[in-house]
Amino acid sequence: MAKITLDNLAHSYLPKPSREDDFALKELNLDWADGEAYALLGASGCGKSTLLNIISGLLHPSQGRILFDDHDVTMAPTTQRNIAQVFQFPVVYDTMTVRDNLAFPLRNRGADPAYIAARVQQIAAMIGMESTLDRKARALTADAKQKISLGRGMVREDVNALLFDEPLTVIDPHMKWELRTQLKSLHHEFGHTMIYVTHDQTEALTFADKVVVMFDGRVVQMGTPQELFETPEHTFVGYFIGSPGMNLLDAEISGDKAVLAGTEISLGKGFGTLSGKVELGVRPEFTSLTSGDVGLPVTIKRVEDVGRHKIVRADFQGTPVNVIAKEGAEISPDMNRIVFDPAGVNVYADSWRVAPKVA
Amino acid sequence: MNKTVNQKAWFLILPVLVLVAFSAVIPLMTVVNYSVQDTFGNNQFFWEGLGWFREMIESERMWSAFGRQIVFSMIILAIEIPLGIFVALNMPKKGFWASLCLVLMSLPLLIPWNVVGTIWQIFGRVDIGLLGHTLAAMGIEYNYTQGPIAAWITVIVMDVWHWTSLVALLAYAGLQSIPDAYYQAAKIDQANRWKVFRFIELPKIMGVLMIAILLRFMDSFMIYTEPFVVTGGGPGNVTTFLSIDLVKMALGQFDLGPAAAFSIMYYLVILLVSYVFYTVMTNLDKRDGH
Numbered sequence: 001m002a003k004i005t006l007d008n009l010a011h012s013y014l015p016k017p018s019r020e021d022d023f024a025l026k027e028l029n030l031d032w033a034d035g036e037a038y039a040l041l042g043a044s045g046c047g048k049s050t051l052l053n054i055i056s057g058l059l060h061p062s063q064g065r066i067l068f069d070d071h072d073v074t075m076a077p078t079t080q081r082n083i084a085q086v087f088q089f090p091v092v093y094d095t096m097t098v099r100d101n102l103a104f105p106l107r108n109r110g111a112d113p114a115y116i117a118a119r120v121q122q123i124a125a126m127i128g129m130e131s132t133l134d135r136k137a138r139a140l141t142a143d144a145k146q147k148i149s150l151g152r153g154m155v156r157e158d159v160n161a162l163l164f165d166e167p168l169t170v171i172d173p174h175m176k177w178e179l180r181t182q183l184k185s186l187h188h189e190f191g192h193t194m195i196y197v198t199h200d201q202t203e204a205l206t207f208a209d210k211v212v213v214m215f216d217g218r219v220v221q222m223g224t225p226q227e228l229f230e231t232p233e234h235t236f237v238g239y240f241i242g243s244p245g246m247n248l249l250d251a252e253i254s255g256d257k258a259v260l261a262g263t264e265i266s267l268g269k270g271f272g273t274l275s276g277k278v279e280l281g282v283r284p285e286f287t288s289l290t291s292g293d294v295g296l297p298v299t300i301k302r303v304e305d306v307g308r309h310k311i312v313r314a315d316f317q318g319t320p321v322n323v324i325a326k327e328g329a330e331i332s333p334d335m336n337r338i339v340f341d342p343a344g345v346n347v348y349a350d351s352w353r354v355a356p357k358v359a
Numbered sequence: 360m361n362k363t364v365n366q367k368a369w370f371l372i373l374p375v376l377v378l379v380a381f382s383a384v385i386p387l388m389t390v391v392n393y394s395v396q397d398t399f400g401n402n403q404f405f406w407e408g409l410g411w412f413r414e415m416i417e418s419e420r421m422w423s424a425f426g427r428q429i430v431f432s433m434i435i436l437a438i439e440i441p442l443g444i445f446v447a448l449n450m451p452k453k454g455f456w457a458s459l460c461l462v463l464m465s466l467p468l469l470i471p472w473n474v475v476g477t478i479w480q481i482f483g484r485v486d487i488g489l490l491g492h493t494l495a496a497m498g499i500e501y502n503y504t505q506g507p508i509a510a511w512i513t514v515i516v517m518d519v520w521h522w523t524s525l526v527a528l529l530a531y532a533g534l535q536s537i538p539d540a541y542y543q544a545a546k547i548d549q550a551n552r553w554k555v556f557r558f559i560e561l562p563k564i565m566g567v568l569m570i571a572i573l574l575r576f577m578d579s580f581m582i583y584t585e586p587f588v589v590t591g592g593g594p595g596n597v598t599t600f601l602s603i604d605l606v607k608m609a610l611g612q613f614d615l616g617p618a619a620a621f622s623i624m625y626y627l628v629i630l631l632v633s634y635v636f637y638t639v640m641t642n643l644d645k646r647d648g649h
Binding site: 057058077084088093095104105108109138152153 | 538540541543544546547548549550551554558559562563
């Protein structure tokens with residue numbers, strides 16, 4: 001187990017990257033604390049897998065360093081890093097039995113046979129495959145194969161980190177929950193540093209202590225699920241996390257006043273004068289409908305009842321705005337204004353969050 | 360559902376029956392016909408029964424040709440299959456060099472058999488051949504027209520030169536279809552190069568490899584043209600393989616009866632081996648299916 005430090009790291013798949021766009025992974029500095037469970041969240045193609053493969057040593061970065069506990073491993077091959085990684089699609093050794101598959105990483109490291117036998121039994125119990133241990137792996141279904149892959153990833157106890165690259169893609173939904181829960185309990189039990197790549201926010205938020213959100217080759221925010229929800233550092237985090245995502249409205253801001261398409265609202269905190277593309281970001285949870293003449297005038301398009309609450313889809317001067325109304329809250333036709341809870345208002349300049357000035 | 364009975368439909372398969380009859384059944388039947396009869400010329404035939412078959416089974420000449428044939432096929436399989444896999448493993452995976460390798464590898468496969476024979480016949484000659492002359496200049500005694508060992512080596516090297524590409528190309532195609540994740544997982548699991556080959560690559564190319572072995576066995580078992588052009592079956596008859604001996608008997612000595620009986624047995628052996636291969640291959644698939 002180790003603390004992983006990424007120092008000035010960047011990677012390009014091109015031999016001679018010149019522009020910033022050439023980099024699949026843009027320069028980043030990041031510390032992964034020892035023993036924490038992280039989720040690496042982002043849309044497909046944002047560089048998640050690249051980052052993971054650099055940590056495991058399958059890829060060598062174009063620039064920067066990787067440190068395991070202050071020990072430089074940038075150029076060290078995968079075998080020397082003692083990392084476990086599970087891939088998106090199942091990888092099993094076809095000609096081996098399930099038992100041999102699970103024992104393979106241990107045997108390659110010359111572990112004691114008695115220990116291997118006991119450990120394999122333990123892992124088999126964890127993934128629920130004790131009864132199929134002596135069957136050939138090639139004959140199994142895709143999700144059984146993926147369980148073997150997961151098991152092979154977990155079989156070594158002394159790994160520096162456990163990396164998962166969207167491992168539950170091919171697994172049945174009910175099994176997903178079960179396996180994810182097992183991964184979590186495994187984490188509690190052994191305290192491995194875990195990095196779990198996914199594009200599914202539910203998966204990320206339920207699995208991880210901390211979520212790292214990536215966008216376009218950049219790490220835009222690392223934080224607890226609560227931080228991501230309350231203070232997204234980047235507009236991408238705002239609309240990627242949450243269902244529906246954060247409302248983003250173009251605004252002009254001076255001091256503690258914001259002007260949105262001619263309507264002035266008070267922010268309750270000062271931001272000075274901002275330049276660039278300035279946006280107001282408010283989650284639907286902090287937005288509510290009212291009648292009267294306070295707030296922004298909107299047109300309600302439709303109301304979706306999702307059981308626990310209602311999602312109001314509205315339109316403000318051509319920009320869609322979502323409002324979450326509590327179950328049972330009255331929505332009447334004369335409600336044509338929205339107001340924001342000042343606690344939930346964030347200000348963004350050129351997509352990055354601006355912290356309010358302390359008065 | 361009731362099917363309508365229409366016996367006239369049989370006429371629809373008539374073209375195929377006629378075609379197969381003329382291209383396969385009737386020629387084979389003439390061979391069968393010869394194999395059970397004897398003649399003293401004048402187109403007069405006498406019933407011989409299974410006599411020729413008995414004679415052939417007891418014939419020392421045939422058994423020694425059969426023995427040489429088996430030894431030859433086994434040697435070229437033992438060289439070409441591992442060598443082909445080795446070449447495939449070391450070929451570039453993509454890019455310009457991969458394409459170039461593929462083209463170069465397929466060149467020998469495009470050369471007609473008798474041309475291959477002629478190339479090696481000249482290449483190995485001590486007086487004008489590059490190989491033969493060079494070996495002679497180095498003081499190595501090499502003469503495929505006189506030395507049995509030299510003749511065998513020449514015939515085997517020629518076959519390896521001609522056909523290893525086929526094995527390599529098939530194995531290469533099999534290797535190309537292995538997803539990257541397998542190699543990455545092997546690195547993570549700290550498998551060494553041998554284990555990667557043994558547990559990832561070999562199982563994944565097993566299917567194409569079986570086809571390669573079958574093709575190479577069949578082809579080498581029926582080999583005729585190349586050794587005929589190079590050594591003519593000699594010196595003596597040390598490189599007289601089954602087909603060469605058969606042609607000698609049928610056309611050289613005009614012993615049509617024994618040659619026909621022998622052809623049929625030859626055919627049955629090949630059929631048997633193919634059947635065994637087929638069974639083994641389908642059993643491999645079945646084992647996968649459960």
